[in-house]
Amino acid sequence: MSSYFYALWIPQFKEGEPYARKSRLDKAELRDRDEDPELWVSGEIENNTLLIRLAYTIDKNPQRTLVFQKTESSKEGFIVYKLNLNDNENDFLCNRLRTTMPKAIYHYLKEFFHEHQFHNCGDDSLLEAYFSEDQINLNDDNHLRSILRTYLQSYIYKYEGCVSLCRDRLYYVTKNINDGVRISDSHDVLKMMIDNNQIVLDGESMYCDFLINSFPYLVDQNQLHRIYAQRNELARYDDRMQRLESTLTSQKSLKIGWIGFLASLIGAVVGVAVSLFLGQCSSSELENGVSTIRKDIQLIEAYDSLSNQNILLIKQNQDSILKLLNKPTTKKLRQ
Amino acid sequence: MTTKSIGYESPLKHIYETKCGNLSDLERNLGKSTVRQLEAMGFIMNAPSLHGDTWKISDRARRLGDVSFRTYSRKERFKDFYRYKLPRMLFGA
Numbered sequence: 001m002s003s004y005f006y007a008l009w010i011p012q013f014k015e016g017e018p019y020a021r022k023s024r025l026d027k028a029e030l031r032d033r034d035e036d037p038e039l040w041v042s043g044e045i046e047n048n049t050l051l052i053r054l055a056y057t058i059d060k061n062p063q064r065t066l067v068f069q070k071t072e073s074s075k076e077g078f079i080v081y082k083l084n085l086n087d088n089e090n091d092f093l094c095n096r097l098r099t100t101m102p103k104a105i106y107h108y109l110k111e112f113f114h115e116h117q118f119h120n121c122g123d124d125s126l127l128e129a130y131f132s133e134d135q136i137n138l139n140d141d142n143h144l145r146s147i148l149r150t151y152l153q154s155y156i157y158k159y160e161g162c163v164s165l166c167r168d169r170l171y172y173v174t175k176n177i178n179d180g181v182r183i184s185d186s187h188d189v190l191k192m193m194i195d196n197n198q199i200v201l202d203g204e205s206m207y208c209d210f211l212i213n214s215f216p217y218l219v220d221q222n223q224l225h226r227i228y229a230q231r232n233e234l235a236r237y238d239d240r241m242q243r244l245e246s247t248l249t250s251q252k253s254l255k256i257g258w259i260g261f262l263a264s265l266i267g268a269v270v271g272v273a274v275s276l277f278l279g280q281c282s283s284s285e286l287e288n289g290v291s292t293i294r295k296d297i298q299l300i301e302a303y304d305s306l307s308n309q310n311i312l313l314i315k316q317n318q319d320s321i322l323k324l325l326n327k328p329t330t331k332k333l334r335q
Numbered sequence: 336m337t338t339k340s341i342g343y344e345s346p347l348k349h350i351y352e353t354k355c356g357n358l359s360d361l362e363r364n365l366g367k368s369t370v371r372q373l374e375a376m377g378f379i380m381n382a383p384s385l386h387g388d389t390w391k392i393s394d395r396a397r398r399l400g401d402v403s404f405r406t407y408s409r410k411e412r413f414k415d416f417y418r419y420k421l422p423r424m425l426f427g428a
Contacts, residue, residue, distance in 0.1 A: 032355045032389040033389055036384045036389060092385050102382070103381040125376065126377070157372045164372070180419075181407065183418070184419075192402060251419055261425075
């Protein structure tokens with residue numbers, strides 16, 4: 001049987017020994033690709049001793065349990081665990097634990113103690129656990145210095161990665177704006193990057209600062225210089241991104257004015273069209289009416305002229321008409 | 336250790352397009368330091384496996400990748416024209 005030691009750091013920004021926030025963790029699958037063997041883990045912790053039982057199954061094999069015994073903990077958030085492994089325990093998880101603690105296992109066990117404040121669990125940074133085949137003593141400065149170096153290195157990687165990402169993303173955004181393409185996308189990228197930078201600079205840096213301030217005499221000065229240099233660089237990039245984002249936002253706010261302008265323009269065009277249409281309708285109807293009236297007048301005039309002609313004719317032939325009218329009457333009288 | 340910049344055309348795009356794989360392959364392609372940066376930023380997740388550790392892209396990296404590498408559709412072109420180009424043409428902003 002061999003023993004292995006792991007110094008886990010539970011990120012915190014206040015002094016206080018880590019304690020179990022949960023007594024049991026949900027079953028989780030640690031597998032990145034479908035073609036790999038299934039690895040299911042589930043964990044339990046004893047609240048008093050912080051002893052962890054990690055049950056796991058690989059594919060259809062029977063369940064096995066690993067027991068992590070707490071040997072030490074500190075108010076700065078360190079917990080040292082010891083794992084005993086028999087020589088016959090040689091599946092890939094046990095073999096991996098003989099060289100270091102896989103980041104996925106560390107990430108899973110951290111959930112017993114850590115509360116995510118600045119991001120979701122799925123967005124969590126992966127920390128590398130400090131591993132040793134020898135007993136780890138948190139009161140030994142040499143051990144502590146090595147442990148600190150391991151964890152501060154993770155923050156250096158984080159800041160360097162963020163700076164590098166900002167640099168390239170800023171290049172991508174400015175190029176797009178200059179070319180006049182993907183401006184909406186670039187705006188979204190800027191917003192996302194600013195959010196990300198805020199989480200790193202204002203949130204996660206608190207953990208790093210706590211670690212540095214807890215052991216100022218043990219921190220590697222070269223690491224400290226790199227951390228501050230990268231953090232300042234990140235803050236500068238963040239400032240440039242915020243200015244660019246506000247410019248794009250102000251440009252976008254012109255949209256509101258533009259919508260008003262467009263709506264009024266459309267309204268005006270529609271109004272003119274409607275008035276023209278209505279004007280055209282009334283004039284044609286008027287023309288029809290006028291022509292009808294003209295026709296009526298013509299008809300009346302024609303009727304009048306005919307009537308006048310008839311009256312003249314009647315007047316001219318008045319005598320003969322009277323004669324005709326009187327004739328039978330005289331005959332009748334004579335009879 | 337070699338380092339490559341985490342940027343538009345390189346590591347982020349690589350992990351966004353590849354999605355998952357062997358960690359050793361990723362280290363070979365991008366450099367160990369870059370892979371450690373991706374891990375520290377929470378852009379990739381790890382899992383132990385039979386033939387060494389594997390990785391897969393995290394939600395955080397996927398969200399950033401979705402915005403950065405989505406196709407430049409007609410809708411997006413229209414949005415750009417309407418939101419930015421036209422006001423710039425009209426108001427000179």
